[in-house]
Amino acid sequence: MTPLMKSWAPPLALLALAIALSFLMPFNLAFLTRILIMVVLVLSLDLVLGYAGIATLGQAAMYGAGAYAAGLFAIHVWADPLAGLMIGAVAGSILAFVSGLVLMRTQGLTLIMLTIAVAAICHEIANKARDITGGADGLRGIHMEPVLGMFAFDFVGTTGFWYALAVVVVIFVFVALITRAPFGLSLRGIHESPDRMAAIGVSVYWRRVTAYTVGGAIAGVAGALSAQITQLVSLESFSFTLSAEALIMLILGGTGRLYGAVLGTLIFMFVHHWAAANDPFNWLFVIGAMVLAVVFFLPKGIISASAGLARLIKGARHAGS
Amino acid sequence: MKQIFSVALVAAITSAVPGVALAETIKVGVIAPFSGPFAIYGKQYQQAIETYVAQNGTSAGDHEIEFIYKDVGGPNPDQSRSLAQELLIRDQVDYLAGFTFTPNAFAVAPLIEQSQTPTVIFNAATSSINSGSEFFLRTSYTLWQVTAPLAEWAYDQGMRTAVTTVTDYGPGIDAEKAFKAAFEAKGGQVLDQIRMPLSTTDFTPFIQSVREQSPDALFTFLPGGPPTFTYTKTYNENGLAAEGIKFLGTAETEEVNLQGLGDEALGLSTAYHYSGAHDSEANAAFKAKLVELFPDAVANWASVGAYDGTHLIYQMVAAAGSDGPAAVKSALGLEWESPRGPLTMDPETRTVIQNVYIREVERDADSGLLVNREKGVIATVGDLGWDQ
Numbered sequence: 001m002t003p004l005m006k007s008w009a010p011p012l013a014l015l016a017l018a019i020a021l022s023f024l025m026p027f028n029l030a031f032l033t034r035i036l037i038m039v040v041l042v043l044s045l046d047l048v049l050g051y052a053g054i055a056t057l058g059q060a061a062m063y064g065a066g067a068y069a070a071g072l073f074a075i076h077v078w079a080d081p082l083a084g085l086m087i088g089a090v091a092g093s094i095l096a097f098v099s100g101l102v103l104m105r106t107q108g109l110t111l112i113m114l115t116i117a118v119a120a121i122c123h124e125i126a127n128k129a130r131d132i133t134g135g136a137d138g139l140r141g142i143h144m145e146p147v148l149g150m151f152a153f154d155f156v157g158t159t160g161f162w163y164a165l166a167v168v169v170v171i172f173v174f175v176a177l178i179t180r181a182p183f184g185l186s187l188r189g190i191h192e193s194p195d196r197m198a199a200i201g202v203s204v205y206w207r208r209v210t211a212y213t214v215g216g217a218i219a220g221v222a223g224a225l226s227a228q229i230t231q232l233v234s235l236e237s238f239s240f241t242l243s244a245e246a247l248i249m250l251i252l253g254g255t256g257r258l259y260g261a262v263l264g265t266l267i268f269m270f271v272h273h274w275a276a277a278n279d280p281f282n283w284l285f286v287i288g289a290m291v292l293a294v295v296f297f298l299p300k301g302i303i304s305a306s307a308g309l310a311r312l313i314k315g316a317r318h319a320g321s
Numbered sequence: 322m323k324q325i326f327s328v329a330l331v332a333a334i335t336s337a338v339p340g341v342a343l344a345e346t347i348k349v350g351v352i353a354p355f356s357g358p359f360a361i362y363g364k365q366y367q368q369a370i371e372t373y374v375a376q377n378g379t380s381a382g383d384h385e386i387e388f389i390y391k392d393v394g395g396p397n398p399d400q401s402r403s404l405a406q407e408l409l410i411r412d413q414v415d416y417l418a419g420f421t422f423t424p425n426a427f428a429v430a431p432l433i434e435q436s437q438t439p440t441v442i443f444n445a446a447t448s449s450i451n452s453g454s455e456f457f458l459r460t461s462y463t464l465w466q467v468t469a470p471l472a473e474w475a476y477d478q479g480m481r482t483a484v485t486t487v488t489d490y491g492p493g494i495d496a497e498k499a500f501k502a503a504f505e506a507k508g509g510q511v512l513d514q515i516r517m518p519l520s521t522t523d524f525t526p527f528i529q530s531v532r533e534q535s536p537d538a539l540f541t542f543l544p545g546g547p548p549t550f551t552y553t554k555t556y557n558e559n560g561l562a563a564e565g566i567k568f569l570g571t572a573e574t575e576e577v578n579l580q581g582l583g584d585e586a587l588g589l590s591t592a593y594h595y596s597g598a599h600d601s602e603a604n605a606a607f608k609a610k611l612v613e614l615f616p617d618a619v620a621n622w623a624s625v626g627a628y629d630g631t632h633l634i635y636q637m638v639a640a641a642g643s644d645g646p647a648a649v650k651s652a653l654g655l656e657w658e659s660p661r662g663p664l665t666m667d668p669e670t671r672t673v674i675q676n677v678y679i680r681e682v683e684r685d686a687d688s689g690l691l692v693n694r695e696k697g698v699i700a701t702v703g704d705l706g707w708d709q
Contacts (some may be wrong), residue, residue: 027411030403037399087566127490136491137447138398138424155435156410231431232398234424241395280363280392 010259011172018165029157035269036164040171041242042261044247045219047175049247050256051184052211053191055108057243058115059219061099061122062092064238066220068126070294071139079145081163085224092220093213095122100212104205116240123238138234142227153229160229167225171218176258178214187211192257216269252294254301263302344383347638350408352401352429353419353443355392361577361623362421363392366443368618369627372611373635382639389414398428405429409436415439415643416634419628422600423447423491426446437645439637439652441630444623446492448706456645458652459672460664461626462594464492465499465706467571470677470699471592472503472540475569480537482510483569486527487542489516496542496571499706504540512536518593521548524555529565532559538567549573553585562588574682576621577689586682586691594675595622596693598685600648604660620660629659629673633666665701672704 019031041063048054053192069091070084099118099143126133133139146152149158178184183317186207189197194204227233236242245268271290275283298304351370370388379385389412391404394516401424408414409432417433420426426445430453433440442450442459451457475483485500487493489548493516501511512534515527517638531539539561543549556568568589576597579586597608597620607628618624633652640651653668665674679697684690 027667028407030406034399034403130491130494135494136396136423137449138427140427140453155406157406226399230399230402230428232402232424232428232430234396234398236396236398259518275355276392280390281360282356284356285394 011176014259014262015169018168022165026156031159031269031273033160033164033229035265036161036168037229038246038249038263038269039168039265040222040225041219041246042253042265043171043175044215044222045246045250045254047178047218048212048215048256049177049261050250050261051179051191052215054104054185054209054212054215055112056115057112057240057247058117058119059215059246060238060240060242061119062096062216062219063223063226064119064122064126064233065095065216066092066223067227067233067237068133068139068223069220069226071142071233072132072279074142074144074228075096075139078266079143081144081147084228085167085221088220088222088224088227089217092219092223094216096219097209097213097214100209100216104208104212116243119238119240119243123235126235126238135235137236138232140232142231142233144228144231146307157229164229167221171221172258172262175218179258182266183207183210184315188256203277212237230311231261248291252291252302254303257301257303260301260303267302267317326521331352341661344385344583345642346385346387347381347416347643348412348414349388349416349418349634350405350412350414350427351390351419352393352404352408352417352636353390353421354395355390357394359395359421362444363390363419365577365621365623366419366627368611368615369624370618370631372427372607372614372624373628373631375614376606376610377635380637382642384638386635386638393419393425396422396424398424401425401642402428402432405432409438414438415645416637416648418630418634419443420445420489421623422451426450426457427453427696430457433457439634439645439648441633445628448670448672448704448709451704451707455671456649457671458633458649458666461622461673462630462675463672463704463706464495464571465709466672466675466702466704467592467677467703468496468540468542469503469592470702471569471679472500472509473507473591474679474697474699475567476504478511480509480527480567482512482536483538483540484513484515484534484536485511485540485542486490486515486517486524486531486550487540488519488521488544490519490544492544493542495706497540498709500540502709516541518572519544522551522573524552525546525559528552528555528559528561532561532564535564536566538569540569541573542571543573549578550582550585553582553589557585558589572622574693576619576693579682579693582682582691584684587684588694589682590679591682591693592677592679592699593622593693594677595625596678596680596695597621598680598692598694599678601658601660601662607660625659625661629657629661629664631658632657661689663701667703670704670707672707673705674701676700677702 045059066088070088073087153159249264249268254260275286327698353363420442421444423445433455433456444461448463485497487497570591578584637648641647655666667674677699680693683694685692
C-alpha cells in the first residue's frame with residue numbers, strides 16, 4: 001500500500017460503510033441521519049477537546065445557537081438549506097468567539113464549569129424569549145426548500161440522509177486539513193505543553209480562542225442540520241445531556257483522533273438504538289456497561305483496540321520466544 | 322416531488338393492507354419515555370394499555386391489535402421524529418400513541434399529516450398541538466381545561482384576590498395565564514404573579530411574599546415530584562392555611578406522589594380531571610385489574626390518559642381498521658364512560674370534553690391512605706385554550 005492509498009483508505013472505507021448502511025437499512029434513514037448529525041457535533045468537540053485540549057461540557061451551546069439561528073432564518077428570511085447551514089455556522093462561531101474570549105482565560109475545572117454555564121444561560125434565554133423561540137413548546141414552522149433547488153426533503157428521509165452525509169464529508173475533510181496544517185499542529189503542542197508553546201513564541205490564548213471558534217462553527221452546522229431535518233428546534237438542543245453524550249461518544253471512540261470521533265458516535269448510537277429497541281425499559285444498563293468496559297480496557301478509546309491487539313499478540317510472541 | 326413521494330408512499334402503505342373488511346393485524350406505535358427521569362410516564366402508559374387489553378382482549382372488530390413501544394427518553398423532538406419515521410416506514414404502524422412532552426408531539430405533526438396516521442396523545446397538554454395536524458386526538462387534558470374552571474370556582478366560593486406562583490417554564494406560564502384570564506374575567510383580582518425558577522429548592526421567599534400580600538387564594542403550578550413536597554411543606558410551615566390563604570392547584574396532589582406528601586397535603590384543594598378515588602364502577606374495575614396485573618401500580622392521570630387512549634384506538638380500529646382519515650372521522654363525537662367519568666371526543670378541538678372535579682386531600686377512613694376526595698364537579702368542560 002502506498003502512503004497515499006493508506007491515508008485515503010480509512011475515510012473511503014467509512015464513506016462506503018455509510019452508503020452501504022443506507023442500502024442495508026432503507027427504513028431507518030432517519031436514524032442514520034441522526035448519527036451523521038451527531039458525528040458533526042462530536043467532530044467539533046474532538047477539535048476543541050481532543051486536539052486543542054480545551055476541556056468543555058458545553059458544546060451544546062453552539063449546537064443550539066446554530067439550530068435556533070438556522071430555524072429562525074428559515075422561517076423569517078430564506079428557507080434555503082445551504083444558506084441555513086452558513087447562518088448556523090456563523091451563529092455558532094460568534095457565540096464561541098464571544099464566550100471564548102472569557103473562557104479561554106481559564107483552565108481545568110473553572111473552564112468546565114463556565115462552559116456549562118454558557119449553555120445554561122443560552123437555555124434560559126431561549127426559554128424566556130418565548131415569542132421568538134417558542135419556549136418549551138419548541139420552535140415550529142420550519143419548512144425547508146429543496147437542497148440546491150433540486151432535492152426536496154421527503155417522508156422517508158432519503159434527501160435528509162444524503163444531504164447530511166455530504167455535510168459530514170465536507171466537515172471531516174475540513175477538520176482533517178486543519179489538524180494537519182501548522183495551526184492544528186500548534187494546537188497539539190498547546191495541548192501537550194502550553195508553557196513550551198508560549199516559550200517558542202506562540203500566542204496560546206489566541207490559538208485557543210480560534211480553535212474554540214472554529215469548533216463552535218462546526219457545532220453550529222450540526223445544530224442547523226438538525227433544525228432543518230427535524231423541522232423543529234427545542235430547548236433540549238442546549239441541554240447538558242447533549243454535551244455530555246457527545247463527550248461520552250468521543251471518549252468511547254478515542255479523543256484526538258478523527259476516526260475515533262466517527263467510530264465512537266457510530267458505536268454509541270447503534271448500541272443505544274439496538275438496546276433501546278430490544279428492551280425499551282432497561283437499555284441504559286447496556287450503555288453503562290459498554291462505557292465502563294471501554295474506559296477500563298481501552299482507556300484511549302475503541303480506536304486504539306487494533307493497536308492494543310497487535311501489541312498483545314506481539315507481546316505474547318515475545319514472551320514465547 | 323415531495324407530494325408525489327408522499328402519495329406514492331401512502332399508496333404503498335395502503336396497498337399492503339387492502340380494504341377494511343379483511344381482518345388484519347393493526348399495529349400501534351407507542352412513543353414515550355421508558356428510561357431516565359421521566360420513565361414513570363412510560364411505565365404508567367404501558368400498565369394502562371396492558372390493563373385495557375386484559376379487560377377487552379387483543380381484537381377490536383375483525384382486527385387484531387399489537388402495540389410496539391419505543392423509548393424517547395425525555396423531551397427530545399429529534400428522537401421522537403426519527404422513532405415515528407421508523408415506526409411508520411419500517412414497522413408500518415397504523416396508529417401512533419403516547420407523547421408526554423409538547424415538542425415531541427409537535428415534531429411528528431408533519432409526518433402524520435403525510436402518512437394520515439391517527440395519533441392519540443396520552444399526556445402532552447398544550448392546546449395548540451392539535452392545530453398542528455388533523456390526525457391528533459387527545460385523551461388527556463389541556464392546562465386551560467383544568468385551570469380556568471378552578472379560577473371560576475374559587476371566585477364563586479367567595480375568593481376575590483389571588484397570587485399565582487408557577488414554575489418558570491412553558492406549562493407553568495400557560496397555567497398562570499389561564500388562571501389570571503379566568504379569575505379576572507369573573508371579577509377577581511390577581512395581586513401578584515410570581516415565577517419560580519425550575520431548579521428552586523427553597524420556596525420560603527416566595528411563600529413569605531405571598532403571605533405578606535395576604536390574598537384569599539394562592540394558585541400554584543409545579544412539575545411533579547420533589548418540588549411539590551418542598552412547596553407544600555413550606556406552605557404549611559409558614560401558616561398560610563391558618564391565615565386563610567387557600568391553596569389551589571391542579572396536578573400537585575396526583576396519586577403516584579400523594580402518599581409521599583404525607584399529612585402536609587391534608588386539606589389541599591385542586592381541580593383536575595381524574596382522581597383515583599372517583600366513585601364509579603368503571604374506575605373500580607380499572608383499578609382492580611391494574612393492581613391484579615401489577616401489584617405495585619398506582620393509577621393516576623397518566624394511566625387514565627393512556628387507558629382512554631387505548632379505548633379510543635380500539636373504537637377507531639373497530640370502525641375503520643387501518644384507514645386513517647375514516648378512523649379519525651369515526652372518533653369525532655364519540656362518547657364513552659371512562660374511569661374518570663363521562664367523556665366526549667370534541668369534533669372541533671379533538672381533545673376530550675370531560676368533567677373537572679374540585680377535590681380536597683383527605684385521609685381515607687377505610688384504607689388509611691391519602692385520597693383526592695371529589696367535592697364538586699364542573700361538568701363537561703372542553704378545551705378552553707383552543708381559541709387563545
